[in-house]
Amino acid sequence: MRPILRHLIAACEWQTLRMSLVSNAILSSHVLDRSVHTTRTMGAEEQPLVTLSNINPNVKRMEYAVRGPLVIRAGQLEKELQAGKKLPFDEVIRANIGDCHAMNQKPLTFMRQVISACANPDLLETDLFPSDVKERVKLLLSFCGGRSVGAYSDSAGVEIIRRHCAEYIEKRDGIPTDYLNIVLTTGASEAVRAVLALINSSTADGIPTGVMIPIPQYPLYTATLAEYGMTSINYYLDESNNWQLQIEELQRALDEARGKCNPKALVVINPGNPTGSVLTHDNIKNIINFARKEKLMILADEVYQHNIYAENARFYSFKKVMHEMQVKLELASLMSASKGYMGECGLRGGYCELLNFDPDVKAMFFKMLSARLCSSVLGQIAMDCVVKPPEPGDPSYDLHEKEKSEVLESLKHRAQLAADTFNSIPGMKCNIVAGAMYAFPQIILPEKAIKAAQSLNQAPDFFYAMNLLESTGVCIIPGSGFGQIPGTYHFRTTILPQPDHLRRMMEKVKKFHVQFLEKYT
Known part of the structure; x- marks a missing residue:
């Protein structure tokens, strides 16, 4: 990465803090309003014992942009429309989160049967279902206690489903x-939290x-690291190279973190969220060599492995490349039923494979997971169908x-x-969406707009996104919620709205952006 980044880290930390303060200010205002109301209605002896001053401070540090203030406001606007209020738009388009079925993707017949x-x-x-569905159901239920999905499974999951996951990986x-x-988890998110808790x-x-995390990153990582009192070692992805x-950037980030924390792990999201990138085979080899040299375990977030769109792109698992290199390094790889072509976000199914872990450490991991009893058996069954x-x-x-x-x-x-639409808009540019479910275009904001945002104590891209929402009903997430090089501004949008819906959304964004530039230039 270019040397100028070395001089921008402090600015990036300030920008992240500023965005955090804005979100916390909104939350604190809401909490303050409630606390004032509570004080007026409760006697002195009835004051709450648990207050903001004595809860876990790490919880107050947490931020999760994809469900933050913009999403809250989008929900309010939806209710206003339902109540008959006249707004500049007749629908709210929630492009803030990768929730496939909320965007009217149809469930897969086999899985739902x-x-x-x-x-x-x-x-x-009955005669409702074909014979292979019935055979699968009988097999799965035979491994469930009492032949019922209402029974707890083993903490690591239903054995036959774990075996099917192993067969899938072996075939892949x-x-x-x-x-x-392999352990079955409540989506990949639980696996992320469990692995980070373990180390x-x-x-x-x-x-x-x-823990080294990519910037831009999926906010689950910064939120979880903050909650656990761990340190984020931020490394920048190269926007100019898809x-x-x-x-070199990994090395810079790690060198600057030494002495401030104990680096233990490297997170890689491939295909990328929010960037839509897909790593090359050589890139993955170089990452593995770096992790081996620096004695870092790898946490490979591979939940979008089915979502590859670019003609010259291909998914390579870290496990496969590591095996080719004959490298034995601790690896935790994640998969989910929420993404891919399935989109079963609400069923919360996922798995985590631990590779090359010390047997005693793996036993501790499984013991830790036993405290949550087991993940949803219906979520496990969704994973089986995947x-x-x-x-x-x-x-x-x-x-x-x-x-x-x-x-x-x-x-x-x-x-x-x-990508084509964003690249056709003046003051906006976007890399190809090679994989995953998101675009992360860069927006060039006029100085007048930046100053207007600063006057409201808002990050400029948050200001832009809120104006977009209020003007068009389109809910996106500003790049400051994911991290970005200081002085650059982005937003993340899903590509999940159905084609006609997405075209309407693109038209709204294009019209708004042009008007926004006219207003603030």
């Missing part, structure tokens, strides 16, 4: 896989544990392949539409 019959086995006595990578290294020794030795990860879909010759195969290909082909066209 399996889940339905698992929840209500009486359906097996051509590498023998032990199902005992967090901050409270034991007084030195915060450091958001690839530069080893890793073991119908095979050629099965009655459900043709329909499943048709539905899967239609979703992925449509997402590919929407990825192209989003």
Whole structure:
């Protein structure tokens, strides 16, 4: 990464703090209003024992941009529209979060049939479902306590589903896989939190544990690290090179963090959220060599592995590349039923594979997870349908392949539409959306707009996004919620609105942006 970045880190930290203060100010104002009301209605002896002054300070530090003030305001606007209030728009488009079914993506038939019959086995006595669905349901229920999804599973998950996950990985990578290294989780988010909790020794030795995370990043990481009292070691992705990860930048970030924390792990999101990038094979090799040299475990967030759109792009798992290199390094890889072509966000299904971990450490990880009993069994079943879909010759195969290909082909066209539209707008530029479900365009904001934002104590891209929401009903998330090089401004939008809906959204953004530039230039 260019040397100028060395002089911009302090500015970036200030910009992140400023955005945090804005969000916290909104939250604190809400809490203050409630506390004043409480004081007026409660006697002195009835004052709350738990207050902002004595709760966990790390919780107050947490920020989660994709569900922050803009999303709260979007919800208020939706209610105003429902109440008949006249606004400059007739709908709110929630492009803030990768929630496929909320954007009217249809559920996959096979998955929903399996889940339905698992929840209500009486359906097996009907002619509603094909034979392969019934066979899958009977197999899954035979591994459930009392043959019911209402029973707890083992803490690590239903055994047959873990075995199916191992078969999926083995088929994907051509590498023998032990199902005992796999744990089923409540989406990939729980796996992230669990792995970070496992390696967090901050409270034991007084030195915060450091974790390297990409900037821009998915806010789950900064939020969790803040909650756990850990240190984020931010490394910048190279926007000028389709958001690839530069080893020189990794080294810079790590060198500057030494002495301030105990670096233990490197997070890589591939395909990228929010960037839509896909790492090359050589890039992954270089990352693995860096992690080996610096003695860092790798946390590979690979939940978008099915979402590859660019013609020259391909997904390579860190496990596969590490195996090719004959490198043995601690690796935690994550997968989810929420993304891909499935989009089953609400069912909360995911898995985590631990590779090359010390057996005693792995035992501690499984012990830690046992405290939450188990993840949702219906979420586990959703994951089973992802890793073991119908095979050629099965009655459900043709329909499943048709539905899967239609979703992925449509997402590919929407990825192209989003990038092309943003690049056609003056004062905006966007890398290709090679994978995942998001675009992260850069916006060139006039100085007058930046000063207007500063007068309101707002980050400039937050100011832009709020104006967009109030003017058009389109809810995006400012780049400051994900991190960005100081002096640059971005926003993240999903590409999930259905094609006609996405075109209307793009038209609204384009019209607004032109008017915004006219107003503030």
